[in-house]
Amino acid sequence: MIESLYAFLGEMGYTHPLHAPMTHLPLGMILGAFIFALLARLLGRSSLAPTARHCTGLAFISLFPTAGLGIMDWLHFYGGAWLFPIRMKILLAPTLGVILLICLLLERRVNVMRRTLVFFLTLGVVTSAGLGYFGGELVFSRHKLPELESSKLEREGAEAFARMCASCHPRGENPFKPELAPRNAPQLVDFELFLSYIRNPSARDGSNTVMPSFSEDRLPEAEVRAIYRYLVREAKGR
Ligand code: HEC
Structure with a gap:
């Protein structure tokens, strides 16, 4: 059901996360x-207090659809992989919910303890900044690759790719399913994710795929790493 929603949005020209x-x-x-x-x-100015209360209420309510869409995006774009930023987000989101709930309870009192309220709202701001930070890590971390002995590795990667993959993925593209080009694949976000995909590829909808699985014998991890490096660095910039 989730996939058909993304497929529908894709047909309308929207391919970004929700x-x-x-x-x-x-x-x-x-x-x-x-x-x-x-x-x-x-x-x-006590007249400003109800405004703060209304903002807190809407923040709390909107947390639920936001988290729901986050989970859907995670399943769709990252295949539900347990990446570190995801774990942090799954930890921080309920924390933020609890903090906002405490704020709402404080705000319900007639004699609001304003200092305590400001303290908890500060915690809320910090927690949401953390959520934003790990979201950014998730989306942009593919730019932060460890510096390895680059040129040699990249050459090896280009060779291994030409040998094992280019027959089906010329120039890092995907003639079978143009929208699933390896050079733009979500699996590139993390090496472990990429490796597990190469060892056991599957179609996005869970059906069988023409892409063969590459075992350690056929394609050792070092070569997968070189291909990964090649795809991220070389092909993506084109
Ligand atoms: C026999 C053809 C074939 C070969 C060989 C092949 N692939 Fe694929 N690959 C495919 C097809 C088809 C898909 C689309 C998956 C699907 O069915 O949804 C795909 C998908 C992918 C994806 C996922 C794209 C996405 O957006 O989900 C990656 C990454 C990928 N291939 C990398 C590689 C690498 C690296 C190699 C070489 C080690 C390789 N492929 C070899 C056919 C092939």
């Missing part, structure tokens, strides 16, 4: 709640 745009709602609301609660405390 989670990222949605995050603006909770993040913006948390910042708004923090700013209004801070002003209410600093200026002693």
